[in-house]
Amino acid sequence: MSLFIGLMSGTSLDGVDGVLVDFWAGAARTLASSHVPYPDALREELMGLQAPGDNELEREAVAANKVAAIYALCIEQVLAKTDIKFADVRAVGAHGQTIRHRPELGYTWQALNGALLAELCGIDVIVDFRSRDVAAGGQGAPLVPAAHQALFGQAGRTRVLANLGGIANISVLEQDGHVTGFDTGPGNVLMDGWIARHLGKPYDEDGTWAAGGHVIPALLASMLSEPYFAAPPPKSTGRDLFHADWLQRHLAGHASAAPQDVMATLTRLTATTLATDIRRHAPAADIVYLCGGGAHNGTLRRMLADELGGHVQLETTDVLGVAPGLVEALCWAWLAFRFDAREPGNLPSVTGAQGLRVLGALYPR
Template sequence: MSLFIGLMSGTSLDGVDGVLVDFWAGAARTLASAHVPYPDTLRDELLALQAASENELEREALAANRVAAVYAQCIEQVLAKTDIKPADVRAVGAHGQTIRHRPELGFTWQSLNGALLAELCGIDVIADFRARDVAAGGQGAPLVPAAHQALFGQPGKTRVLANIGGIANISVLQPDGHVTGFDTGPGNVLMDEWIGRHLGKPYDDDGAWAAGGTVVPALLASMLSEPYFAAPPPKSTGRDLFHADWLQRHVQAHLNATPQDVMATLTRLTAITLASSIRQHAPATEIVYLCGGGAHNATLKRMLADELGSHVQVATTDALGVAPSLVEALCWAWLAFRFDAREPGNLPSVTGAQGLRVLGALYPR
């Protein structure tokens, strides 16, 4: 066996997803998985660290320790579902929690104490995957298209994988093996912010609140005027752009809209920006596979299907044999597998880096 654990905590800040994967003989077989939510206090601190604040250097270091502890819990829970011991696992691929993403300034920062995680779990830890791509002139994101191609690509067919986490991104897997991909814009991040503010809920379960609202065309047009949407790839984004203040700037000109109508409009925003990106960069695709939390939002899926038209089927990665919530963690296990073999993990066609690079930094057990 060739065992690796992948750990992913995304922009939604809901916690850590972990998978144990066997890459023996080139295949990827998921053996176990777990999800560990962030404590509310840690989630609040990580959210606060998204912007400049007092004593942030010390606070980030302490938060990185706490993230490592949650990651270690996830590893423990994954292994507890098997008879596999830490010594049997080749390495852990750990994403860390993005708190700043500014590739245009030459940096991206994922909060995680990799050395502490190696101490806690007794397994080699590979982290800081994005930094090398940024150092090579790339965006550092999205990194998942390379893994998507390796795990889900099918010769002779165009496949599109759309990951709808806090930020949405697409991977376009072409019939000839060429891959493109980029962040399309907000996924759940603005919807989560809005429902948290008005209903005190972490997310819109199944899109039920949005389903009862009406899209506000003028508000939608205002948000769609954001230059990021028209910018060509390679491009990536995060809470550095799509945050509560960005949302408020657009909403304040439309105070007649009810909170529920704003929610419907935000859901349509995610659907439109995804669909327009797919139409432009993958016009031949016949099926789009969704993963991430947004794959469970029925209203968003319906709106996306409406935007794409009846000739494009909208499915989830369940159809490919992987639960939507586990795809990104699986990709990070693959990136650890690639690092272990000292093989590249990025795609310059996606990130804009100057070339292929081995991604990650090793913290030996």
């Protein structure tokens, strides 16, 4: 067996997904998984660290320790579902919680104390996967397209994997083996913030609230004027751009808009920007596989299907043998597997880096 654990916490800030994977003989077999939600206080602190504030260095360090403890708990829960011992796991690939992503300034930062995590779990811990790509002139994101190609690519057929997390991104796995990928824009981040503000809920389950609203064309057009959407890849984004103040600027001329109609418009924004980039960069694709939390949003899926037209089939990654909520954690297990073999984990065609690089920093057990 060749056992690795992947741990992922994304822009939605809902908690940590963990998966145990056996990469023996080149295959990727998922053995167990778990999800550990963030406590409300930690989630609020991580949200607050998205912007400059008082005493932020100490606050980030303390939060990074708390994130490590949650990651360690997730590892414990994953292994508790198996007969596998901690010492049998080759390494853990841990993403950490992104609080700043500024590749144009030469840095990206994920809150996670990797040293503490290694102490807590007694397994080799590999962290900070994005920084080496950024140092090589890349965006540091998205990194999952390389894993998507290795795990889901199919010769002779173009496939698209669309991750609907807080930020949406696509991987275009072309039939000749060429791979492109980038962040298309908001996934759930604006929708989650809006429903939390008005209904006190963490997300719009199945898109039920959005389904009862009406899209506001002028508001949608205003948001679609954001220069990021027209920028060519390689590109990546996050809460540094798409946040509550960004939305509020576009709402300035729509003070009387019903909150439910705004929700419908935000859902359509995600569907429109995602579909536009799929048509633009994967015109030969006849199937799109959805993963991430947004894959379970029925209203978003219907809007996306409408934007793509009837010739493109939508499926979740369940049909590929991986639950939508586990795909990113699986990718981080794969990145740890690549680091352990000292093999590259990035794709310059995706991130814009100067070349292939081994990604990550190791904290030995």
